[in-house]
Every structure is written in structure tokens, then in C-alpha cells.
Amino acid sequence: MRIIDKTGRNTGPYLSVLDAKYLDDYRLLITFNDGISRIVDFGEFLRASPHPDIKKYLDVKHFKAFHIEYGDLMWGDFDMIFPVATLHRGGTIQYTPPKINRVSAKSANRKPALKNGSTTPKDRTACKRMKIKYDTGHNGQSAGGPNVENADSEMVDEAGKK
Secondary structure (H helix, E strand, C coil), X not given: CEEECCCCCCCCXXXXXXXXXXXXXXXXXXXXXXXXXXXXXXXXXXXHCCCHHHHHHHCHHHHCCEEEECCEEEECCCCEECCHHHHHHCEECCCCCCCCCCCCHHHHCCCCCCCCCCCCCCCHHHHHHCCEEEEECCCCCEEEEEEEECCCCCEECCXXXX
């Protein structure tokens, strides 16, 4: 199978794929607009990838169904596409697993801790430093918990209610 980019040779400074030819197994001979041709092996990438949309290309019939669109080599409707610079280096394409952010939903919603490890200040001095004001009732006595002053200088309780 041989696929040729019908959009023509790229005359700009950008690297693009002009031609791709299936060789064997999961290897393609790719020709670029700078005149260089490279053999690229996708086998290791396909075998290592856990995603089912990628695994389907282990079937050689599906793998051979690549096409070139606007200078990019791709399979399906952007199911599998690689940076042209990576293809230009040639050789074997490696699978790199994504880095997982291990922040749990529980810790993401937690209030920031104070210096003493607590999430609420213990005394009025700490409240003043943190711009937290205690709501005083009509007789000047504390009416409960602290109210937090937001950016608009409105009084907001801990639950975010005005």
C-alpha cells in the first residue's frame, strides 16, 4: 500500500510527511518534505499501549489503513497520530505511560492548614492576621464561629453563605 499526500509539497519552513509506504509487520517507510526518508517501527508502541483504540491497530489490516492529511500521518479520525518531528527521527516509536497526579478528591477539597496544623484559628490574634472577624451579637458577645472577609469585604461564613 502506498499513500501520497495530495496537498502537495510543503514549501514553508515546517516539516511534513509527503509519502508513506507499508514495509512489513508495523514498519513504514516515511518520506518528508525535506527529501529525507526514514523507516519507523510502530510495533513496540502498539504492543505496549493499554488503550483499546490503539490496540485495534495490532491487526495489520487496520494498521495498513493509515493516511496522510495536511502533512500528518494518521490512522482513523485522529485515533493515532504522532508528531512529525518524532517520525522524522526514525527508528522505533516508544510508548510512554502518562504521569498520574496522585491528588485525591478528598485532599483537593480540604481547607489549607494553618501553621499549627489546624484548619481553623484558635485565637482572635490569628483571626486578625488572617482577616477573619468574629461576628458579634447585639450585646457584643461572640455569636459563634468566625466570619471570613472575602475580596469584596462582605462578611461570609465558613460555608460561603452571606
